[in-house]
Amino acid sequence: MGFLAWGSAGGALGGQLVIKVVDRDSGEPLTCRMHLYQANGKPRRVEKTAYWHDHFVVPGQIVLNLPNGQYTFELERGPEYATRSGHFTIENFADDVKVVDMKRHVDMAAAGWYSGDLLVRRPPAEMKLLLSAEDLRLAEVVGAINGKAENAGGGSPVRRAAAPASDHNSSAAPAAAQEPSLTWLGDEQGYYRFTAAAFGKGMPALSLLGVPRPYPLPWDGGPLDAAAIVEARDQGVAWVDAVAGFSWELPVLVAHRQIDSFQLAPPTITRLGSDDVETDGLPRDRRKFPPPWGHAQWIQHIYNQLLECGLRIPPSAASGSGISPNPVGYNRMYVHVDGPFEPARWFESLKAGRVCVTNGPLLQPRVSGQLPGHVFSAPEGQSIELEIGLTLSTREPISYLEIIKDGQVDKSIRFQEYAASGRLPPVVFDKSGWFRIRAVTDLPKVYRFASTGPYYVEVGYQRRISRQAVQFFLEWLDQSESRLEKLPAAQRSKLAPAYTEARRFWQKLLEQANAP
DSSP, X not given: XXXXXXEEOOSSSOEEEEEEEEETTTOOBOEEEEEEEETTSOBOOOSSSOEETTEEEEESEEEEEEOSEEEEEEEEOSTTBOOEEEEEEEOTXXXXXXXXXXXXXXXXXXXXXXXXXXXXXXXXXXXXXHHHHHTOSXXXXXXXXXXXXXXXXXXXXXXXXXXXXXXXXXXXXXXXXXXXXXXXXXXXXXXXXXXXXXXXXXXXXXXXXXXXXXXXXXXXXXXXXXXXXXXXXXXXXXXXEESSTTBTTHHHHHHTTOOSEEEEEOTTEETTEEOSSOTTBOOOOTTTSOTTTHHHHHHHHHHHHHHHTTOOOOEEEOOOBTTBSOOTTSSEEEEEOSSSOOHHHHHHHHHTXXXXXXXXXXXXXXXXXXXXXXXXXXXXXXXXXXXXXXXXXXXXXXXXXXXXXXXXXXXXXXXHHHHHHSEEEEEEESSSEEEEEEEEEOOSSSOOEEEEOOEEEEETSOOOOBHHHHHHHHHHHHHHHHGGGGXXXXXXXXXXXXXXXXXXXHHHHHHTOOBO
């Protein structure tokens, strides 16, 4: 898209520019997100609107009072709208009004795909504005970090994004204790729920959703206790999301069946790049997973190993906005819901695996007419051939689409070939397994991708269980358990039963393995 050149002349004190954003088709005002940069490339903070890190909300119209100079900008409204970018010049006593239109290039909700973000740490008072600016239907807002409700509401001390010094005076403020647990924002807006509790060092490792108050899981800073999470469920916790999929405790929590979803697109994958260190978790082999994409690819590898163990955990996504530098909804998931959107039905569909995750491309898959999460079955000795239909929309260039089958790239299809037919080659199984479809953009430093949730195949009516994958988690459990030796004796004895039971789980799974 071409740049918009804006400017006017005057005296010596800077000037004013009024920006109005409208929907190109309807002409109605449109709330969106703006990134505004000075000539030196640094973000320009704007007051009196929701601001975080390097971006702020334009609620249909905004007045920018700016010093003289040249500015560049980007306007975005989630991945379903085309990005608008441009530049303008402010000169002495400038006083101008400009209208910018934004075009929706896909309507996912019209096809039954509704967006969500499972970890946001922004003030509840700003959530209506933020969801509208990002065209997001559901957000889980953190009400407590590590059991401390007073830290809620954004501008987290847990992990400051690399932002200008002025960010420390963010519009984010402590959340009110009386904030309702579920807030309906209108038919075209969606919901946010102020009931998430996050736990972990640095970026949270785990998020508990639907948490009642008082928060049922105090944390002493040590390993996350699987028994305590089981007890928290008894007190009303509805969903447990693995935020840091490399967390030391993941093999224990999975063994105790306490992980409902796994973040394939977590807050450590950002709009500016990815983390390069697995904080408080299993580090990757940097030779196999080198930067800049290594961290993100390591998370994908871990998720593949879970699927290889015959575990059917749906993927999820979260921006971590307010902790991570991401905008709300940058990492998001689309869950397919038949009929009207409603949070309980959204989570039911997520549990069934009818989900795609993304921070860029938009996928609408149908495999032999079925949504992700479906289980295709056949008797022993019979093969299954599955036809893949896929609708893909993207704002960034993509060279290849991939079919990930049983943990490996089974097919890599040039995007031009897909674009010509709108279909991918069939995938064939003569043994039990699983597959998912992935698209990765060509951006060199940023891991921008989309993935369907997995589809499953049972030949002989049994799940695929890989010995190598189970062994991967047993070795991970060994390293995690060895870390307990550094803890006080009382804490070790409290955690030991959970580790013992986890080892039994993985060893039993190893005995059941039916694939290499």
